[in-house]
Amino acid sequence: xxxxxxxxxxxxxxxxxxxxxxxxxxxxxxxxxxxxxxxxxxxxxxxxxxxxxxxxxxxxxxxxxxxxxxxxxxxxxxxxxxxxxxxxxxxxxxxxxxxxxxxxxxxxxxxxxxxxxxxxxxxxxxxxxxxxxxxxxxxxxxxxxxxxxxxxxxxxxxxxxxxxxxxxxxxxxxxxxxxxxxxxxxxxxxxxxxxxxxxxxxxxxxxxxxxxxxxxxxxxxxxxxxxxxxxxxxxxxxxxxxxxxxxxxxxxxxxxxxxxxxxxxxxxxxxxxxxxxxxxxxxxxxxxxxxxxxxxxxxxxxxxxxxxxxxxxxxxxx
Amino acid sequence: xxxxxxxxxxxxxxxxxxxxxxxxxxxxxxxxxxxxxxxxxxxxxxxxxxxxxxxxxxxxxxxxxxxxxxxxxxxxxxxxxxxxxxxxxxxxxxxxxxxxxxxxxxxxxxxxxxxxxxxxxxxxxxxxxxxxxxxxxxxxxxxxxxxxxxxxxxxxxxxxxxxxxxxxxxxxxxxxxxxxxxxxxxxxxxxxxxxxxxxxxxxxxxxxxxxxxxxxxxxxxxxxxxxxxxxxxxxxxxxxxxxxxxxxxxxxxxxxxxxxx
Numbered sequence: 001x002x003x004x005x006x007x008x009x010x011x012x013x014x015x016x017x018x019x020x021x022x023x024x025x026x027x028x029x030x031x032x033x034x035x036x037x038x039x040x041x042x043x044x045x046x047x048x049x050x051x052x053x054x055x056x057x058x059x060x061x062x063x064x065x066x067x068x069x070x071x072x073x074x075x076x077x078x079x080x081x082x083x084x085x086x087x088x089x090x091x092x093x094x095x096x097x098x099x100x101x102x103x104x105x106x107x108x109x110x111x112x113x114x115x116x117x118x119x120x121x122x123x124x125x126x127x128x129x130x131x132x133x134x135x136x137x138x139x140x141x142x143x144x145x146x147x148x149x150x151x152x153x154x155x156x157x158x159x160x161x162x163x164x165x166x167x168x169x170x171x172x173x174x175x176x177x178x179x180x181x182x183x184x185x186x187x188x189x190x191x192x193x194x195x196x197x198x199x200x201x202x203x204x205x206x207x208x209x210x211x212x213x214x215x216x217x218x219x220x221x222x223x224x225x226x227x228x229x230x231x232x233x234x235x236x237x238x239x240x241x242x243x244x245x246x247x248x249x250x251x252x253x254x255x256x257x258x259x260x261x262x263x264x265x266x267x268x269x270x271x272x273x274x275x276x277x278x279x280x281x282x283x284x285x286x287x288x289x290x291x292x293x294x295x296x297x298x299x300x301x302x303x304x305x306x307x308x309x310x311x312x313x314x315x316x317x318x
Numbered sequence: 319x320x321x322x323x324x325x326x327x328x329x330x331x332x333x334x335x336x337x338x339x340x341x342x343x344x345x346x347x348x349x350x351x352x353x354x355x356x357x358x359x360x361x362x363x364x365x366x367x368x369x370x371x372x373x374x375x376x377x378x379x380x381x382x383x384x385x386x387x388x389x390x391x392x393x394x395x396x397x398x399x400x401x402x403x404x405x406x407x408x409x410x411x412x413x414x415x416x417x418x419x420x421x422x423x424x425x426x427x428x429x430x431x432x433x434x435x436x437x438x439x440x441x442x443x444x445x446x447x448x449x450x451x452x453x454x455x456x457x458x459x460x461x462x463x464x465x466x467x468x469x470x471x472x473x474x475x476x477x478x479x480x481x482x483x484x485x486x487x488x489x490x491x492x493x494x495x496x497x498x499x500x501x502x503x504x505x506x507x508x509x510x511x512x513x514x515x516x517x518x519x520x521x522x523x524x525x526x527x528x529x530x531x532x533x534x535x536x537x538x539x540x541x542x543x544x545x546x547x548x549x550x551x552x553x554x555x556x557x558x559x560x561x562x563x564x565x566x567x568x569x570x571x572x573x574x575x576x577x578x579x
Contacts, residue, residue, distance in 0.1 A: 070456065094477045097459045101444040105416065105451030110539035113442050124541060131440050132331045136338060136545045143541045181456030184486045191480030203576050209332055227578065239498035252476050260576040267332060281575040283568060284554060288335055292548060299571055300554030301564050308565060315569040316578065
């Protein structure tokens, strides 16, 4: 085939946007694009894929409602062996992290993850990746290989537009799944919504690792109060328990789009940016002039946030 | 329950300004620390054995200085540690690392193997799951809670958008641990001193019977790689001036864009 095989991702009855971004990347690479969709009722999810992939293989089995790598792997391995794609591509998501290395490991294929850009270089895959928390970019060229497995960072590519490809779909009803191990999906758990919904706020004062510790949270809260704003945070602050998880902005937390996002001491790793980059106006305060947050901010201040906090609050009567 | 935790030393970059020299990170001014995700994994393993017995073994791969990361884990309550230390290992890609770890671990009788979801340096999020394949174990990534039971472990996996899922894995199994799963205990210098006499098993390539051409850069899937600082691009409009001026400008922007009085 020498094209790209994309593994589609869906959850709780909806196709995930990251799949369409993989199709955007796959079509940009050129060649035939085939998509595998494994689901309990794949026909209901096929509509969004139609017109965005050349081949579409719809695998149906009642046990495929939720993702399970043990159920996916035998199907994907068969498809890779039959189609011999140059590249197997999937999102760098909770699903892709579970599936891609397992696929590469079981088939002995090269693996490169969390790519932000990819191209073919004389038959070898060349990729860009963000490393060291987004503070450096890695350029990587793999040795030539018949098939490579890769995962794509969410948001790195535009979703494939509808009508980008003419789709030939094929439905396959699986009678038997052949898991190697008895991993079982039990249930989904929705996140806890606590005191406030940060996604509803017009103004967010958001603190990162730079806030230093729980003792400094009241200073940030004082500024938020003076601005009539809500306090939110980046992952390290929630991980450390300085603010509840419900206040976390980012891929695994909440996506926010306030009028103003004031980022204090947030370096701005990709996972954070993905949750806030569409805010109306982003003002970032950080002591490191090269912090990745300044890539997405509209206004940047290189300063010690503990000097800025009280003085800024003063200007709003705080 | 016998638990193995893979740990790794990484350069601390969260608060540092990075310097790239000829396509590689300049490590000179950077402090080496335990990979954040691995620290959570060690804490989780120690808690499981504190609650229901068993032992925690640590395994790292790195140079002589990286023994620190094992001492630190022992100070947290791990019972034993092994150090894969050999120049032949340098430049290994995740698949090769997984083969090295698998060879070192086979026959260890572990019920559970924990790794961090990823490391904060290259963030490949691959080695743990690749190791599971080498060992023929079931796996689950992104654990934010672990409930070990009889013959199985229930793992709560963090998904996207404030959602999670529970899955059950038969034991033995490999799980990758997400940050925030617990609050890791503080490690004091005194604590590390107390474990300074514990013997750390040293393992070299010869001990594993792995051929040199199957290790390091020679066996890597990578042909070439280089690092660069990210392009500054359009980026933010950087405000200039003294502290008072900066705060005046920020206040003006807040008033204009946020409709504040």
